[in-house]
Amino acid sequence: MGGVNIYSEIVRLQERGESCALCTIVKTSGSTPGKEMMKMLVRADGSFAGTVGGGCLEAEVLEAALESMADERPRTLAFSLNERDYPDSGLLCGGKVEVFVEPIVEPALYVFGGGHISVAIARVASLAGFRVTVGDDREGFTSAEKHPDADRLVCAEFSDQVRELAPAEGVFVVVVTRGHQGDADILHTLWESDCQPRYLGMIGSRSKKAQVFADLEKRGVSPAFLERVRTPMGLPIGARTHEEIAVSVVAELIAVRRHA
Secondary structure (H helix, E strand, C coil), X not given: CCCCCHHHHHHHHHHCCCCEEEEXXXXXXXECCCCCCCEEEEECCCCEEECCCCHHHHHHHHHHHHHHHHHCCCEEEEEECCCCCCCCCCCCCECEEEEEEEEECCCEEEEECCCHHHXXXXXXXXXXXXEEEEEECCHHHCCCCCCCCCCEEEECCHHHHHHHHCCCCCCEEEECCCCHHHHHHHXXXXXXXXXXXXXXXXXXXXXXXXXXXXXXXXXXXXXXXXXCCECCCCCCCCCCCHHHHHHHHHHHHHHHHCXX
16 A cells, blocks of 8 residues: 555554554664664564565565454564575575564553543543543533543444444444443444444443343344454453453453453
């Protein structure tokens, strides 16, 4: 993708909760196709912008970038560009290249509903390194005064918020509106919009789950989608207060993020 501003693209991906990795040539010696400080930005889907010289070297860097996003660990790659190490590449320049691969992973959490539990979840999630968006359809529940820990606040119809978020790949989604019907409507729109969040949780008891799921099944929502909804959400720590519930939920978000 020529003409893409790499740094603007990093910001765009972060706002959508999508991971990427910045690959930079940090050292060269001898004759090399890529020069120091050349950069390539790799997205989670394997597409990229920029270059570190092309060819088989670039293919190896791309693979390392995907691995780096998966384990959230940087790595330094060293290449000797010769026919012995790359017999099918035609590389005869004989130079050496070092590439630093830096994963940029700032997980995005979208909280549907701006009530008291959302305030606590936003606070704990922000401390845990999540980029938090809180959305509600009421202006009084999306103010900076009410949600000082949110990175972004959205006041709009919930259905519009879902459609703007789609496909939501890689995003952590928590549904905690003011009522069963609101939660059900959001889940239905997520399914309709073919959203595939990395985490999808809905607050509530087992009886609420049964009621909401029965309603969604009547509306045609697939069993496969419902199986992905974590409800009751959060780790089972006996949480009662808003703050304890937030700790429970964010602990589960971390467990999913870290593949625990």
